[in-house]
Amino acid sequence: MDSVPAAAASSAESVTVSADASAKVIDGKLVAKQVREEIAVEVSRMKDAIGIVPGLAVILVGSRKDSQTYVRNKKKACEAVGIKSYEVNLPEDSSEEEVIKHIASFNSDPSVHGILVQLPLPRHMNDENILNAVSIEKDVDGFHPLNIGRLAMQGRDPFFVPCTPKGCMELLHRYGVEIKGKRAVVIGRSNIVGMPAALLLQKANATVSIVHSQTKNPEEITRQADIVIAAVGVANLVRGNWIKSGAAIIDVGINPVDDPESPRGYRLVGDVCYEEASKVAGAITPVPGGVGPMTIAMLLSNTLESAKRIHKFK
Amino acid sequence: MDSVPAAAASSAESVTVSADASAKVIDGKLVAKQVREEIAVEVSRMKDAIGIVPGLAVILVGSRKDSQTYVRNKKKACEAVGIKSYEVNLPEDSSEEEVIKHIASFNSDPSVHGILVQLPLPRHMNDENILNAVSIEKDVDGFHPLNIGRLAMQGRDPFFVPCTPKGCMELLHRYGVEIKGKRAVVIGRSNIVGMPAALLLQKANATVSIVHSQTKNPEEITRQADIVIAAVGVANLVRGNWIKSGAAIIDVGINPVDDPESPRGYRLVGDVCYEEASKVAGAITPVPGGVGPMTIAMLLSNTLESAKRIHKFK
Incomplete structure (x- = not known):
């Protein structure tokens, strides 16, 4: 797709989304459903076999x-x-x-x-x-430091990949986003999302930079990225002009913002300004319906994987 | 210092070094000696006290x-x-x-x-x-995955910081190189140097990117860095035009290259082309005499730290 000048994509207020948005929507709800169906098949196969x-x-x-x-x-x-x-x-x-x-x-x-x-x-x-x-063999959340260490190290594999970052990677894979050799920026460095997501991208041979609260020019660095994972918990932090044309954007943020027009008085938005980003990016997850549904699906996946490993079932 | 145009610093053959080199030399031999002296004092204090x-x-x-x-x-x-x-x-x-x-x-x-x-x-x-x-309490090399995991995680501390990356950080500290908020690039992602060095820089609040064999434009990314740690094992890989003016360069590489004029037939060079880099960088470690002497000093430091921790001696 063509490059969209930053100025043209700077109105966060614009809500005329779908008509001119050109990014492919990464449908986490759909992928999570597929994953759950695949898990159900495997669970049933395991039960029948052993x-x-x-x-x-x-x-x-x-x-x-x-x-x-x-x-x-x-x-x-x-x-x-x-x-x-x-x-x-x-x-x-x-x-x-x-x-x-x-x-x-x-x-x-x-x-x-x-x-x-x-x-x-x-x-x-x-x-x-x-x-x-x-x-450690049953830590399906994958938060144990021994597990994180194995995730960080070359030639070692973690027992479990933490669920939310695993969900991000699964979305990239299922939408055919190439990772090897690509520039990736992870915004946020929490123990449960940002840091392990960076380690996973690195293991998949991306060139990874982590952007955080002390980073002086986050927009400049993010603009270099072919893949962005935003997991910082700040509503609409990532604007359209932070994004490289055609980049794949995975938005982990789920932030409530006031919305008098909503029956609940608020609505949920991501860390990425979807209206702007979807005009520049090549692919983007919506909030809600992006990474959210993947987390539980990955928890089920980790539980199945654990049972298979413990019982040596292939 | 002034920015040096890439073209002016591109002759690897140039050996007229010191005269026009403007980078401060980070003297690892000297710092290692200081560290060893400090350790000797502490060892003696501990022996006397307990x-x-x-x-x-x-x-x-x-x-x-x-x-x-x-x-x-x-x-x-x-x-x-x-x-x-x-x-x-x-x-x-x-x-x-x-x-x-x-x-x-x-x-x-x-x-x-x-x-x-x-x-x-x-x-x-x-x-x-x-x-x-x-x-894990005696793993002074700091290579255990549990230790690496604690190094990666916020709010956790490793039992031991692996010796060579610890030596790199010590050199930066002792030469007053500010890390917080700075862009840092680590070239190489080995379990024993590159990866833990990246985690340490990240823990010190730098914005860190890891460059490796799959990175497509290493020179472009490296040129953005205020701090470069090169640990890849390729002689003179990092040229003068990879380096941002005034950057601090820590060169972990120790590579033998043929040198008929040397009595041994070879000499040791780093991953960074010193002749070129020293004209652009603000500070740089020589090879040999940079990181090398720091590794053993940090091993002694870890051993002392372990004894202090085990015996609760402050």
Whole structure:
């Protein structure tokens, strides 16, 4: 596609989107559905062949409404593909020891292949102590430092790739975006998205730069990228003039912004200004409906992978 | 300093160096000496205060001449600062189990605070199995994936920073090179230098890009960098026109090139063409005498740090 001058793509207010937008929409909802269907086939094949059903255990501490919703969605997604789910709900004032006791019990339970501790944990708990208690073989979130180290190293493979960055890569692959030899910029360097996404792109032989809060000229660097993964949590940070013509844009941000016209009074937008970016980019994920649906699909994928590995099923 | 046009700095053959070279020379030999002196003071203070002497165990398998030299140099460096060194020499045809048995014995030996397995190991051995046997608390090389993971993660600290990248950072610090907010390019992505160096620069809030064999325009990206760490093992790869005026250049490469005028028939050069780069850069390490001497100094530093941590000595 032709290069769009920055000035022509600078109106964030424009809502006449689809008509002149030229970027291909990377449909995360559709890909996630495909992935879930593929997982359901594999789960069923495994059950028929060796009588084993993958199992995912979720530990929820406290009664945050959002966490309860996430856990419920994860359980539903498990059921839909035939993965067995186990749930433990502990009161807000539980001790670290109690949480760790439950983790230990799942660690040694052969019907559980993945263990997930829903974050955030109550303030009085040390995340690190609790997450480190999850057996590395069942750490389907992939947050254990040993796992991250293996992700960073050449010649080593992680036990699990963290779900959201894995979802980003899956979207790039399924839409045929070439990674090897390409310039990639990751905006944000969180332990759960930005940093592992950068390591994954690097492992796939992209030339990777990480842009963060201390970066002086983020737009200049981002404009060099053939692939952008934005995971910083700032609504509409990445404007049209940050983007190289034809680039592939993966937007991990899900930010509520006021919208009096919405029945809820707000709407969700990404870290990338979609209206502007979609006129410059070659392909872009929408928010919602982009990376969001991929995260749970990748959690199911990691749980299946774990069960296959533990039972040496190919 | 003024910008030097690329064309003016493109003659690799030019050997009229010092006269018009304007970069400050980063003297690794001098800094390493300072570091060793500081370590000697600390070792002595620790011995006087709690009667503990830091100990480093080195395991050498086989009889490679170069490895023997490295091990001998490490022992000498230990002695010079008062660190006790322990050495095990095993025959080339030892089994993995024998090596691991010795590692296990050092793991549980309270007088040993650091364990180093000299690489390369004989071909019939699996490096990963052997290196993973070293207790994470005594892995002064810092190569364990758990350690690398902690290096990559925000809010976590590694037990040990791998020696060569630590030496690069120390040189930047001691020469007052600001890192935060600066663009940094690491050329090469090895597990022992390039990748951890990139993680360290990132932890110090630089905006980091990693350039490697699949990068299409390495010179263009490198030219954007305020700080360059070259660790790729290709003689004179980085030319003068790759370098931004005033940049700080840390050259990790040590490559032999034919030199009929040298009594040995060869001389050592870095990954950076020093003659050209020193006319453009603001500061640069020579080869030899730059990063080289820092590696052993950092090994001593890690061993001291380990002894302090194990004995809770501040």
